Amino acid sequence: MQNNSQHDTKVPLPAPTATFASMTEQELAKHFPSLEKALVAEIVKVADVKTLAAGELLMRTGQNIRSALLVLDGAVKIYREDDQGGEFFMYYIDSGKACAISLVCALGQETSGLMAKAVAESTLISIPLHYVDEWMGKYKSWAQFAVSSYRERFDELLQTIDHIAFRNMDERLVFYLKRYQQQFKTARIDLSFTEIAQELNSSREVISRLMRKLADKGVVKLMGSHVELVNLDQVF
Amino acid sequence: MQNNSQHDTKVPLPAPTATFASMTEQELAKHFPSLEKALVAEIVKVADVKTLAAGELLMRTGQNIRSALLVLDGAVKIYREDDQGGEFFMYYIDSGKACAISLVCALGQETSGLMAKAVAESTLISIPLHYVDEWMGKYKSWAQFAVSSYRERFDELLQTIDHIAFRNMDERLVFYLKRYQQQFKTARIDLSFTEIAQELNSSREVISRLMRKLADKGVVKLMGSHVELVNLDQVF
DNA sequence: GCTTCACCGTGACCTGTATCACGAAAAAAG
DNA sequence: CTTTTTTCGTGATACAGGTCACGGTGAAGC
Numbered sequence: 465m466q467n468n469s470q471h472d473t474k475v476p477l478p479a480p481t482a483t484f485a486s487m488t489e490q491e492l493a494k495h496f497p498s499l500e501k502a503l504v505a506e507i508v509k510v511a512d513v514k515t516l517a518a519g520e521l522l523m524r525t526g527q528n529i530r531s532a533l534l535v536l537d538g539a540v541k542i543y544r545e546d547d548q549g550g551e552f553f554m555y556y557i558d559s560g561k562a563c564a565i566s567l568v569c570a571l572g573q574e575t576s577g578l579m580a581k582a583v584a585e586s587t588l589i590s591i592p593l594h595y596v597d598e599w600m601g602k603y604k605s606w607a608q609f610a611v612s613s614y615r616e617r618f619d620e621l622l623q624t625i626d627h628i629a630f631r632n633m634d635e636r637l638v639f640y641l642k643r644y645q646q647q648f649k650t651a652r653i654d655l656s657f658t659e660i661a662q663e664l665n666s667s668r669e670v671i672s673r674l675m676r677k678l679a680d681k682g683v684v685k686l687m688g689s690h691v692e693l694v695n696l697d698q699v700f
Numbered sequence: 701m702q703n704n705s706q707h708d709t710k711v712p713l714p715a716p717t718a719t720f721a722s723m724t725e726q727e728l729a730k731h732f733p734s735l736e737k738a739l740v741a742e743i744v745k746v747a748d749v750k751t752l753a754a755g756e757l758l759m760r761t762g763q764n765i766r767s768a769l770l771v772l773d774g775a776v777k778i779y780r781e782d783d784q785g786g787e788f789f790m791y792y793i794d795s796g797k798a799c800a801i802s803l804v805c806a807l808g809q810e811t812s813g814l815m816a817k818a819v820a821e822s823t824l825i826s827i828p829l830h831y832v833d834e835w836m837g838k839y840k841s842w843a844q845f846a847v848s849s850y851r852e853r854f855d856e857l858l859q860t861i862d863h864i865a866f867r868n869m870d871e872r873l874v875f876y877l878k879r880y881q882q883q884f885k886t887a888r889i890d891l892s893f894t895e896i897a898q899e900l901n902s903s904r905e906v907i908s909r910l911m912r913k914l915a916d917k918g919v920v921k922l923m924g925s926h927v928e929l930v931n932l933d934q935v936f
Numbered sequence: 937g938c939t940t941c942a943c944c945g946t947g948a949c950c951t952g953t954a955t956c957a958c959g960a961a962a963a964a965a966g
Numbered sequence: 967c968t969t970t971t972t973t974c975g976t977g978a979t980a981c982a983g984g985t986c987a988c989g990g991t992g993a994a995g996c
Contacts, residue, residue, distance in 0.1 A: 544858070546866040554861075568851040577858050600836065600843045607836045607843070611803075614850055618801070621857050622780070622813050625790075628864050629901055630782040633953070656973065665865055667954055672975060688962080688974085869983070892943060903984055908945060924944085924992085939996075948986080955980075966969070 487513050487536070487589070495536055495560045500605040512590040516582040523563075523580035531590040532566040535559055538586025539647060543579050543663070553640070553663035555620040556583070556647045564617035567596060567610050634674050635700055636664055638683070642696050653691040723749050723772070723825070731772055731796045736841040748826040752818040759799075759816035767826040768802040771795055774822025775883060779815050779899070789876070789899035791856040792819070792883045800853035803832060803846050871936055872900055873910050874919070878932050889927040 492504050499507075513536070516522060522533070525545055539558040543551050557563055557580075565578055599606040627636050640663065644653060653660075657671040664671070675691065678684045683699055685692040728740050735743075749772070752758060758769070761781055775794040779787050793799055793816075801814055835842040863872050876899065880889060889896075893907040900907070911927065914920045919935055921928040 544862060544865070546862065548866075550866060552861070552865045565854070568847050568854065577855065600847075601840060602837075604837060611836075611846075614854075615801075618850075618854065618857070619813065621854070621861070625788070625857070625861055625864070626780060626782065628861070629780070629788045630784075630786060658973075668974080669955080669976080670953060672973095673953095676975080686974095894943075904944080905946085905985080906983060909983095912945080922944095937996100939994100941994080942992095944989105944991075946988090946990105948988105950985075951983090953980100953982090956978080958976085958978105960974080960976105962971100962973075964969100964971070966967100 487511075491536070492589075496534070496609070498605055498609055500603055503599065503603040503606055506595075506599075507589065507591065510592060510595055514588045514590055516586045516588065518582055518584050518586075520582045521579070522582060522588070523566075523578060525577055525579055529566050529593075531592055532596045533563045534589040534591070535561055535563075536587040536589055538582060538584045540586060540588075541581050541583045543581070544577070545579050550665050551579075551662045552665045554578075554624050555617070556643070558647065561616070562609070562613040564614045567613060633664070633666055633670060634677065637671065637674050638678070638696055638699055640664060641684070641691075641693060645693055645696065651693040653693065655691075723747075727772070728825075732770070732845070734841055734845055736839055739835065739839040739842055742831075742835075743825065743827065746828060746831055750824045750826055752822045752824065754818055754820050754822075756818045757815070758818060758824070759802075759814060761813055761815055765802050765829075767828055768832045769799045770825040770827070771797055771799075772823040772825055774818060774820045776822060776824075777817050777819045779817070780813070781815050786901050787815075787898045788901045790814075790860050791853070792879070794883065797852070798845070798849040800850045803849060869900070869902055869906060870910050870913065873907065874914070874932055874935055876900060877920070877927075877929060881929055881932065887929040889929065891927075 487508060489501075489504050489508050492507060493499070493501075496504070512531075516538070522540065523529070535557050537559055539556050540563070541553065542555055542557060542563070543553045545551055563580065596610075600610065601607075627639055631639070637660070640660065641653065644655075645651060657675065658668045661668045661671045675684065675686060678699070679686050681699060683693075683695055685694055723744060725737075725740050725744050728743060729735070729737075732740070748767075752774070758776065759765070771793050773795055775792050776799070777789065778791055778793060778799075779789045781787055799816065832846075836846065837843075863875055867875070873896070876896065877889065880891075881887060893911065894904045897904045897907045911920065911922060914935070915922050917935060918930060919932060920930055
């Protein structure tokens, strides 16, 4: 295997191996500066901390949601899966952000149509449903946090829609690489073409050809074992 | 012109011609039964009522949002537009529902990336931004209403994504017709193929061919001046 | 009546992309 | 080192769907 330190763990069933730890108020406040002090204290009191290994699945389509999840550290990838196993990347949630679906499912106890997988080792805060609801009225900073989480996810979904509706594979690939670069703050892509193809619901061959076109234009460098991003902004 | 009583009004600039009226608490409570009495009273006090003609545009990409919008009567179509003028239908908002973006933009005063257009004569309730915020803490039924609005829109977006990502035009067309049927409670489609093609970001010719295939299977009847839906569920 | 205009139908064609079938190369496992 | 696995590159091919060109129809306006 050439690369992909993180995305290859194929977890067949709901990932069970979360470990629990504790957390301090300072730590929390650092990652979620917008939350008021009293709320932070309460979170520390009632929330669980879970640590996930890279590649671990933490939510799957149709699963019931029992708690709201905030990402303390690491990053989680949100994607869709169709009946034939085709994947479709939507967006990342990283430190200081929350899973909007879990926030909103809270009241209704509904199931989600999404998959979530840790893309790096990650620390999550799990908050029992009824607090999510209760805090909406009690803490203004919580309500604002929830609403702005929602808005951010919604916007990202909209962008995703724009791309699949209006753009071709080449543009979508560049967009995907840009997001990856932003997310992981690196110019080095350690994913196989096969994996990229999956995330874009395309095929390895297509990605291969497009990558070569990008390399010809000097946008990326194909290093065999990985891809080096040179200047993504020079196209589109 | 053959049909389309409602979708043809090409409004070149932000539609200005909203009329104002008043509303009663009973009326409001009928359309929004989940809202508590005190809240209904307050809405009546502070909200404007706007009436839109069919085809009138009420929000365009990039526009700032000044108030939250609830649909009292009629229906509003939410869609995306790309730079080349390609449209892309996302979902309808009808009586008793709210525009989630406007609810969530409230706090941040941000702009939206969406277009909204009345598809029938519609009555909207316009609520000044700061109440949206204030009521989140004050009225539990409001917070729940906002959150569930959000969730519903989110789910609809997800469905839309599924379709453009994983399905072909034929399935998407059927899905579009189904939504239309549900929305307008009619088995008669009064849209030109050109219009349908626009909403699906496709082309008239393709819709024409697919429609004939559907007619061959007995799913629809092409009546020349309109399309009759016979049994959409018999496919897919 | 004729003209115009919006819509529909259809065949020809092109393009993007998915798929198949290879073989080469590199990495991991033995 | 040898074998196995994984990845990559690439040509051939297939298909969905977008585009073009054209002609037909029915309604509205003159």
